[in-house]
Amino acid sequence: MTKKQIELSVEDISAVEKPANRARLVKAPEHFISQELIADINANGLDETRRGFLRKGFMSAVGGAAAGLAAPLAFAAGEGDPAILEKQEWQTTLGKNVATMPYGVPSIYEANLIRRESPGLTRVSAASVAFTPLQGLFGTITPNGLHFERHHQGWYNLNPETHRLMVNGMVKNARVFTMNDLMRLPSVSRTHFIECGANTGLEWGNVAVPTVQYTHGMLSCCEFTGVPLKVLLEECGADLKKGKFLLAEGGDGSGMTRTINLESCLEDTIVAWSMNGEMLRPENGFPLRLVVPGVQGVSWVKWLRRLEVGDMPWNSKDEAVHYIELMPDGTHRQYASIQECKSVITTPSGGQQLLDKGFYNVSGMAWSGRGKIRRVDVSFDGGNNWRQARLETPVLTKSITRFNIDWVWDGSPAILQSRAVDDTGYIQPSIKTLRNVRGTRSIYHNNAIQSWKLDSNGEVSNVQVG
Amino acid sequence: MYKLGKSIARLGLLSAALLAANLAYAQGTQGSAKFPGVGRNATPAEVAAWDIDVRPDFKGLPKGSGSVEQGQTIWEAKCASCHGIFGESNEIFTPITGGTTKDDVKTGRVASLADMKQPQRTTLMKVPTVSTLWDYIYRAMPWNAPRSLTPDDTYALVAFILSIGEVVPDDFVLSNTNIAEVQAKMPNRNGMTRKHGFWNVKDKPDVNGSSCMNNCVAFVQIGSTLPDFARDAHGNIADQNRLYGPYRGADTTKPPVAKLPGAAGEGLAHAKDTHANAPKGAAALFKNENCSACHAPNAKLVGPSIADIAAKYKDQSGAVDKLMAKVKNGGAGVWGSIPMPPQAQLSDADRKALVEWVLSGGK
Numbered sequence: 045m046t047k048k049q050i051e052l053s054v055e056d057i058s059a060v061e062k063p064a065n066r067a068r069l070v071k072a073p074e075h076f077i078s079q080e081l082i083a084d085i086n087a088n089g090l091d092e093t094r095r096g097f098l099r100k101g102f103m104s105a106v107g108g109a110a111a112g113l114a115a116p117l118a119f120a121a122g123e124g125d126p127a128i129l130e131k132q133e134w135q136t137t138l139g140k141n142v143a144t145m146p147y148g149v150p151s152i153y154e155a156n157l158i159r160r161e162s163p164g165l166t167r168v169s170a171a172s173v174a175f176t177p178l179q180g181l182f183g184t185i186t187p188n189g190l191h192f193e194r195h196h197q198g199w200y201n202l203n204p205e206t207h208r209l210m211v212n213g214m215v216k217n218a219r220v221f222t223m224n225d226l227m228r229l230p231s232v233s234r235t236h237f238i239e240c241g242a243n244t245g246l247e248w249g250n251v252a253v254p255t256v257q258y259t260h261g262m263l264s265c266c267e268f269t270g271v272p273l274k275v276l277l278e279e280c281g282a283d284l285k286k287g288k289f290l291l292a293e294g295g296d297g298s299g300m301t302r303t304i305n306l307e308s309c310l311e312d313t314i315v316a317w318s319m320n321g322e323m324l325r326p327e328n329g330f331p332l333r334l335v336v337p338g339v340q341g342v343s344w345v346k347w348l349r350r351l352e353v354g355d356m357p358w359n360s361k362d363e364a365v366h367y368i369e370l371m372p373d374g375t376h377r378q379y380a381s382i383q384e385c386k387s388v389i390t391t392p393s394g395g396q397q398l399l400d401k402g403f404y405n406v407s408g409m410a411w412s413g414r415g416k417i418r419r420v421d422v423s424f425d426g427g428n429n430w431r432q433a434r435l436e437t438p439v440l441t442k443s444i445t446r447f448n449i450d451w452v453w454d455g456s457p458a459i460l461q462s463r464a465v466d467d468t469g470y471i472q473p474s475i476k477t478l479r480n481v482r483g484t485r486s487i488y489h490n491n492a493i494q495s496w497k498l499d500s501n502g503e504v505s506n507v508q509v510g
Numbered sequence: 511m512y513k514l515g516k517s518i519a520r521l522g523l524l525s526a527a528l529l530a531a532n533l534a535y536a537q538g539t540q541g542s543a544k545f546p547g548v549g550r551n552a553t554p555a556e557v558a559a560w561d562i563d564v565r566p567d568f569k570g571l572p573k574g575s576g577s578v579e580q581g582q583t584i585w586e587a588k589c590a591s592c593h594g595i596f597g598e599s600n601e602i603f604t605p606i607t608g609g610t611t612k613d614d615v616k617t618g619r620v621a622s623l624a625d626m627k628q629p630q631r632t633t634l635m636k637v638p639t640v641s642t643l644w645d646y647i648y649r650a651m652p653w654n655a656p657r658s659l660t661p662d663d664t665y666a667l668v669a670f671i672l673s674i675g676e677v678v679p680d681d682f683v684l685s686n687t688n689i690a691e692v693q694a695k696m697p698n699r700n701g702m703t704r705k706h707g708f709w710n711v712k713d714k715p716d717v718n719g720s721s722c723m724n725n726c727v728a729f730v731q732i733g734s735t736l737p738d739f740a741r742d743a744h745g746n747i748a749d750q751n752r753l754y755g756p757y758r759g760a761d762t763t764k765p766p767v768a769k770l771p772g773a774a775g776e777g778l779a780h781a782k783d784t785h786a787n788a789p790k791g792a793a794a795l796f797k798n799e800n801c802s803a804c805h806a807p808n809a810k811l812v813g814p815s816i817a818d819i820a821a822k823y824k825d826q827s828g829a830v831d832k833l834m835a836k837v838k839n840g841g842a843g844v845w846g847s848i849p850m851p852p853q854a855q856l857s858d859a860d861r862k863a864l865v866e867w868v869l870s871g872g873k
Contacts, residue, residue: 152784153752153753153754153781153784154752155784156749156750156751156752156753156759157750157751157752160744160745160750162744163743163744163745164743167601167602167603167806167809167811168602168603168803168811169797169802169803170800170803177750179750179751179757180751180752197650197653197656198800198803210552210556210557210560210561212552212557212561213561217551217552218551218552218557219549219550219551219552220549220550220551220552220556221548221549225548225549228545228547228548229545229548250733250734251734251735251736252736253736253744254736254740254741254743254744254747254762255744255747255750257750258744279542279544279545279548279549291563293560293563297650297656297657298649298650298656299562299649299650299656299657301563301645301649305709305710307710308709308710308711308712309711338711349560350560350561352561352563354565356565356566356567357566358563358565358566358645359565359566359638359639359641359642360563360642360645360646361642361645361646361650364636364637364638364639364642364702365633365636365637365642365646368636368702369706370623370631371703372624373624374619374620374621374623374624374625374701375623375701375702375703376623376636376698376701376702376703377702377703377704377706377708378702378703378704379704379708379709380706380708380709381708381709382707382708382709382710382711382713384708384715391756391757392757393757394736395747395750395751395759395760395762396747396751396757396758396759396760397748397757397758397759397760397761397767397771397778398756398757398758398770399756399758399770399771399772399773399774399775399778400770400771400772400773401770404756413711414711421723425730426727426730426732427726427727427730428724428725428726428727428730429723429724429725429726430722430723430724430726455770459730459732463719465721470715470718470719471718471719471720471721472719473717473718473719473720474719474720477717477718477719477720478717480717481716481717482716482717485626489708493719497732497735499766500770501766501767501768501769501770502767502770502771503760503766503767504760505735505736506735506736507732507733507734507735507736508732508733508734508735509730509731509732509733510727510730510731510733
């Protein structure tokens with residue numbers, strides 16, 4: 045059957061692929077779609093009614109198949125593993141066509157790893173957070189569909205054809221660029237982490253959430269493509285001697301505005317339209333966002349519509365009411381922007397269950413808003429003794445670096461920690477060191493060493509040490 | 511096919527119109543030597559339309575004025591449903607008002623920020639500048655209809671908020687000519703510091719960790735753990751991890767397992783138990799169709815809670831049809847004056863499913 049004869053949508057596929065509990069899929073009986081229907085689809089295409097017939101046909105085919113029990117988990121000695129000895133369905137039948145799913149989606153067996161909200165954290169989902177499932181990720185790149193979300197007034201699919209970027213303020217010429225214009229300019233592609241300033245903010249006072257998704261999941265890392273900010277500002281004749289500040293403004297209902305430090309950020313900031321090789325996702329600012337490496341996520345203004353060069357900070361709502369840090373003496377730190385060096389072990393991590401004793405490749409992420417990761421140490425005894433972990437390459441500036449370390453677990457309780465050092469020599473501090481200076485009410489910029497307690501039953505939980 | 515062709519044709523017309531518009535503006539462009547043909551100069555009207563920000567030195571502030579009294583009228587119509595009659599509500603957003611004193615107005619430091627007696631930090635306890643309030647209200651409020659307020663409305667609303675905080679008297683009229691004097695009375699105007707190591711990448715950090723490698727801690731003490739009652743507060747963690755591989759999720763609907771599950775993962779969920787995790791049905795519709803922006807299971811948000819609706823229409827015949835019509839056409843008056851917008855995009859089947867779900871109390 046060629047693609048032209050029968051086309052299946054993703055919906056149809058998931059209806060077929062969804063395994064029932066304790067059942068396994070059996071090949072559909074032949075000819076369960078009538079010749080008339082095939083002829084009809086060939087002649088008239090696939091509309092909702094015909095799709096409905098197809099769906100019913102598939103469902104009854106699946107339903108009609110006897111539910112066979114899955115292979116037993118253990119096998120008697122001498123026989124061997126049924127997964128090897130028995131022929132599997134995928135070895136003995138024809139697989140699916142190319143482009144069955146024209147935009148590919150993860151395996152159905154990955155369905156648990158999705159973005160999630162933390163119950164009770166916010167009261168309105170349009171001004172909330174969805175956390176990245178760090179516990180299931182590998183390497184350094186966050187898949188686009190799992191990039192964390194934080195909106196201040198909901199998200200949109202902006203029409204890229206009517207989207208404009210205006211550059212004004214202390215510039216020779218206030219200018220307007222369309223997407224057609226911007227995407228003609230010389231571009232760069234760079235991999236950087238983005239972390240919300242409030243990441244791990246729930247844990248300033250005590251342990252509050254169970255898993256690394258909720259403790260550290262306002263963190264993602266992508267290859268971003270766009271035009272360097274400097275190229276755009278120079279093109280508009282910006283007065284960069286007097287204009288040390290940049291206002292970035294979003295095109296959403298919140299009209300998100302943040303002041304960017306041009307002295308610190310001019311060289312590596314990007315006006316980006318792409319993440320990981322495709323256009324930005326709408327939740328992440330399609331078609332244009334600011335990428336400010338090393339600086340907290342709120343400054344990476346999404347749906348970017350305007351840049352204004354100025355000679356003083358703007359004191360916008362999200363830099364004068366929120367994203368300010370309360371110190372023990374009652375003052376607030378304002379314009380605290382840099383995300384300092386931080387790391388976390390992602391496997392094993394809070395809420396996970398180990399099956400057995402023995403060898404594990406303990407792995408995690410490290411990053412610094414001031415530069416590159418120089419080293420990561422790991423402790424298995426709550427910070428008493430440390431061993432240096434391997435860094436996976438490449439190690440990029442203001443980007444996530446993956447580390448891992450060999451460990452043979454003997455089955456006794458352990459407390460796992462990681463501690464990163466960046467190329468300025470800065471060492472990730474303990475929560476106690478941070479609290480001694482900043483108290484417990486700061487909300488933002490908690491880059492403390494994370495502790496995971498492993499019990500002898502194999503369950504991992506979130507704890508704080510000291 | 512015919513339909514598709516038609517909409518493509520329509521798109522074509524639209525882009526032709528856009529193209530024409532662009533060309534018209536482009537006539538005033540001074541080409542750049544470096545990137546000829548890229549971008550164009552903005553017209554003064556365009557800059558005025560988008561450059562609405564107001565800085566602490568009031569650059570960008572439009573002329574105008576508004577009284578506390580006018581502000582109160584607008585507040586009750588457009589703001590009170592979320593923020594409370596006096597800006598004190600903590601139901602949807604953190605409170606706007608409260609926690610400041612007349613003494614704070616004198617000193618410019620909010621005393622309750624240091625003494626920890628105030629349970630929550632309100633906007634007035636934090637915001638150092640009036641310009642911030644003016645800029646944000648004008649650019650982004652009300653929540654569901656940003657950019658709908660005039661400059662005079664905004665002056666009035668800021669005056670009203672400041673009168674509740676006793677920064678200005680009840681008969682005050684705020685305007686572009688006296689706003690700087692008012693800024694000099696803000697309760698937390700002296701409460702901000704920029705002396706920290708987080709503004710420039712070259713700044714010096716305020717703390718640093720230890721590089722100790724061996725025998726670093728004499729006694730490792732656990733200071734905080736997740737309380738037992740919170741074990742399941744984020745749902746079943748087993749459903750948030752892979753059902754195969756070395757790192758499964760603990761089944762947090764049950765107490766911790768007594769012993770290691772072993773290589774076969776005895777007692778744990780397995781890959782063959784995989785189910786399509788994407789939520790379906792009325793609960794998913796409720797979220798995806800943005801009903802949840804205004805309605806919550808038990809708390810009143812902009813609209814009534816699901817529990818309240820279910821209770822009100824309990825055992826009423828014809829409730830399904832009545833509410834289906836309301837969802838389709840919108841309505842107001844039953845639960846207050848804030849109208850519910852029509853949801854004409856929903857199919858009849860989806861509307862029915864949603865209404866029946868709401869009437870069942872969201873079960």
